[in-house]
Amino acid sequence: MPVYNKLVRDLIPQVIENSGSRFSTRILDKSEHLTEVKNKFYEEMKEFEATDNRKDALEELADILELIHAALPIFEATYEELEQIRIAKKEKRGGFNDGVYLIEVEDA
Template sequence: MPIYNKLVRDLIPQVIEASGGKFTTRILDKPEHLTEIKNKLYEEVKEFQETESRLDALEELTDILELIHAVLPIHEATYDELEKIRIAKKEKRGGFEEGIFLIEVGDE
């Protein structure tokens, strides 16, 4: 039986069970959950970097967004709060839509 030792989506045990598989799981405490979300986020970002199609990119972005939703309660935050901070930061410093690539900044 392969050993995964990683965070999985909440319904994966039911998917494994429905296919006749056996599994072992445990519920992580808050600090472990946060660590594993960070690990999973890193994994999903790497997978996003390797995508070559629109659909694959959207699938990986969906996983990243789901992890963002999962981490918010750990930080006692809501998606609305996150969105307000995102908008404020965008208004102050801009977004990333224009593709501006900074080459160099000289001393005055």
């Protein structure tokens, strides 16, 4: 039996059960959950980096967004709060839409 030891989507046990396979799971405590969300985020970022087409890129971005939604309750935060912070940072420093690539800065 393959051993995964990783965070999976909440309905994966049902998918496995419906396929007739056996499995074992456990519910993570808050600190373990955060650690595994971070690990999964890194995994999904690597998968996003490897994409070369629109469909796969959007699938990986959706996974990343789902992980953001999973992390928020761990910090007792809402998506609206996160969005307010994002907007405030964008208003102060801009976004990443223009593709500005900083090469170097000479000290004044």
